[in-house]
Amino acid sequence: MTIIETNSDHGSTVKSRDIFAGELVASLQEIKKTYYMGALSVDVLHGITLDFYAGDYISIMGPSGCGKSTLMNILGCLDQPTQGKYFLGDEDTSKMEDDDLSAIRGARLGFIFQSYNLIQQLDVLENIEMPLFYQGYTEAESHEIAMGLAARVGLEDRIDHKPFELSGGQQQRVAIARALAVDPLIILADEPTGNLDSKSGAEILTLFDELHDQGKTLILVTHSDELAEHSKREIKLKDGRVESDERIHT
Amino acid sequence: MSEFTLDPISQPPASFSPSNPRSKFTTTRLKKITQVGLKSIFSHGLRSLLTVLGIVIGVAAVIAMLAVSEGASFEAQKQFRDLGATNILLKSVKPVEVEESTNRGFGPPQAIVYGLTQADIATIRDTIPGISNVIASRIVKKNIWNLGISINTDVVGTAVDYPSSRNYNLRAGRFFSETELRDHANVVVLSDEVANLLFPIDNPIAKSIKIDSDYYNVVGIMEAEGFSNLGQNQAGSSNSAPSRVFIPFTASKSRFGETTTRQTAGGMESETVELHEAIIQVDNQETVIEVGEIIDQILQRRHKDVDYSIEVPLALLRQAEASALRDQIVAGAIAGISLLVGGIGIMNIMLASVTERTREIGIRRALGAKRKDIIAQFLIEAVILSGVGGLIGVVLGILIPFIISTFWGMTTIVTPIAPILAFSISAMIGVIFGIYPSMRAADMDPVEALRHE
Ligand SMILES: Nc1ncnc2c1ncn2[C@@H]1O[C@H](COP(=O)(O)OP(=O)(O)OP(=O)(O)O)[C@@H](O)[C@H]1O
Numbered sequence A: 001m002t003i004i005e006t007n008s009d010h011g012s013t014v015k016s017r018d019i020f021a022g023e024l025v026a027s028l029q030e031i032k033k034t035y036y037m038g039a040l041s042v043d044v045l046h047g048i049t050l051d052f053y054a055g056d057y058i059s060i061m062g063p064s065g066c067g068k069s070t071l072m073n074i075l076g077c078l079d080q081p082t083q084g085k086y087f088l089g090d091e092d093t094s095k096m097e098d099d100d101l102s103a104i105r106g107a108r109l110g111f112i113f114q115s116y117n118l119i120q121q122l123d124v125l126e127n128i129e130m131p132l133f134y135q136g137y138t139e140a141e142s143h144e145i146a147m148g149l150a151a152r153v154g155l156e157d158r159i160d161h162k163p164f165e166l167s168g169g170q171q172q173r174v175a176i177a178r179a180l181a182v183d184p185l186i187i188l189a190d191e192p193t194g195n196l197d198s199k200s201g202a203e204i205l206t207l208f209d210e211l212h213d214q215g216k217t218l219i220l221v222t223h224s225d226e227l228a229e230h231s232k233r234e235i236k237l238k239d240g241r242v243e244s245d246e247r248i249h250t
Numbered sequence B: 001m002s003e004f005t006l007d008p009i010s011q012p013p014a015s016f017s018p019s020n021p022r023s024k025f026t027t028t029r030l031k032k033i034t035q036v037g038l039k040s041i042f043s044h045g046l047r048s049l050l051t052v053l054g055i056v057i058g059v060a061a062v063i064a065m066l067a068v069s070e071g072a073s074f075e076a077q078k079q080f081r082d083l084g085a086t087n088i089l090l091k092s093v094k095p096v097e098v099e100e101s102t103n104r105g106f107g108p109p110q111a112i113v114y115g116l117t118q119a120d121i122a123t124i125r126d127t128i129p130g131i132s133n134v135i136a137s138r139i140v141k142k143n144i145w146n147l148g149i150s151i152n153t154d155v156v157g158t159a160v161d162y163p164s165s166r167n168y169n170l171r172a173g174r175f176f177s178e179t180e181l182r183d184h185a186n187v188v189v190l191s192d193e194v195a196n197l198l199f200p201i202d203n204p205i206a207k208s209i210k211i212d213s214d215y216y217n218v219v220g221i222m223e224a225e226g227f228s229n230l231g232q233n234q235a236g237s238s239n240s241a242p243s244r245v246f247i248p249f250t251a252s253k254s255r256f257g258e259t260t261t262r263q264t265a266g267g268m269e270s271e272t273v274e275l276h277e278a279i280i281q282v283d284n285q286e287t288v289i290e291v292g293e294i295i296d297q298i299l300q301r302r303h304k305d306v307d308y309s310i311e312v313p314l315a316l317l318r319q320a321e322a323s324a325l326r327d328q329i330v331a332g333a334i335a336g337i338s339l340l341v342g343g344i345g346i347m348n349i350m351l352a353s354v355t356e357r358t359r360e361i362g363i364r365r366a367l368g369a370k371r372k373d374i375i376a377q378f379l380i381e382a383v384i385l386s387g388v389g390g391l392i393g394v395v396l397g398i399l400i401p402f403i404i405s406t407f408w409g410m411t412t413i414v415t416p417i418a419p420i421l422a423f424s425i426s427a428m429i430g431v432i433f434g435i436y437p438s439m440r441a442a443d444m445d446p447v448e449a450l451r452h453e
């Protein structure tokens, strides 16, 4: 498909890509986003071009309101850009219908939210199983996968607990397990430690490090320098533009 | 370091294509969605119950009303069969005015004269064509005896055609004959009830019973009747058990005389009634209702007081059919209204549920749920809700007729079609009134939904 073209078409601010050897998993090309509120329109993203490679560990930083969450929503196929193209794997998502966007979210993306976003009526295991359910896994398959993931995030003895019976850190670990369920191409986390105390936050960071070691592709939005320290590539946004994009800890 | 270690992940690779064959709508998914729906409904037990009340009442009311109406029309048909399709029943009825005048008088009681006469019957016979037979009866209340046992019962003096005129068969022996009728013979046919009471052990046939001072030879016993054959014991006030005996009309006249006396609350009362009852048989069922009207006109002309009643079984059947139809229309209207109200209730609660669960909808959409998955989830929930309501309604709808039958002795019939129909309609209500809330849920923007507090 058209991925090849995107390789040669990057902005001058991107200087870290060449050093990293992974396969291209996501590519943003001149992404613009404008919100319309009646007669008023707000330009939030002013043409963002970024490439993301398999196995990379990326942090996105920037002042509040600079468009980080907006960008993450586009990366997560929850929202469509007003202009520009977004390739996820080898699919052009910018022309996709709602059903295809749902399908691609379910199959290729893992979400971790600041407020965990677990379903309160369901227990830990059922929450982890949920993305598998929409992918049509059988009950036996999803059960096995979810059990394995619950164990991996250290919650094997809590599988029948409801989210409100868990601490924030534990809930976020459930969310991470859920994000891993379909073995996604990219894991997207918008301020995953924003609601956590420093100890729980540190545990989550350790989990991310381990995921990175296993070759997972992580993109996270954070305000915390400490979290950004853990990443390998640090992108800074300002007013809807890429301010800097640097590879760190090489 | 952390207390949990991540093993290398070894999972089935994500098999993605926009139309992943795995993500088809399977029974596993249906089961899962149903489980989630049930969970959500039972987590709001009282609210759900109140929501489905409209459906419950609607379904129960329809089933119960149809059962009562069905029972009534069954009774009417039975009565119609028992009384005969081509029969017209005439009965003497003590007029209200006469009753009052006797209460006023002093001195020895005077005999009241009322009711149908032989002359009435003769006129009817002569003026109306198409009457094939008339069976006139006198009914006198008497004590009848078999040795030491005595019961008070109606003694019906009638004609030989009496049993055949109303599909009333003999259990044993025979009815009296034309010869016996002509000869004023002292023969008697017992009803099943009387036979059992007077002859608890031995066979009554060829035995004798005593009425007043005369002995009558028992020649036959009628079969047991259903309660629908009531109304013949006109002479007495008792309307309960159809216990009576039959003797030749001629014998009744010559043994008991024209005037009969009976005990009333105020003392003894004498009355002169020529005929208590007459069954007029018409040779064509088409004309029976019309003939009934003509007879009524003739009798109106001949009688000053309304001292007779006229009953056309076919007309009663038509009436019953008409009222059954009316019942069905009323049941339909009640059902329609309460199901509509129930449906609106379900829609209301589903809309509330969608709003409450906006966040959940956003999460599900982010995790790969398509619009149709969300629609299915809320639609199934609405159907479960109305289905549960329908089920409770069906149980109540079957229970209510049962209670009516048990405590009021009314015949009720629950036909299987009524609960099935009512339940299916209630499930359909869930679909119809669940569509809009489900669409609302599915049309939510995932980003907005996720941000919802
Ligand atoms: N649905 C929307 N309609 C209108 N404006 C929006 C909408 N969503 C976001 N915005 C605007 O877009 C800008 C960027 O918002 P965004 O949530 O991406 O910021 P952010 O970088 O994530 O900030 P924070 O660090 O506070 O989370 C903000 O000015 C915000 O008001």
Ligand SMILES: [Mg+2]
Pocket (backbone or CB within 6 Å): A068, A069, A070, A190
């Ligand atoms: Mg944000």
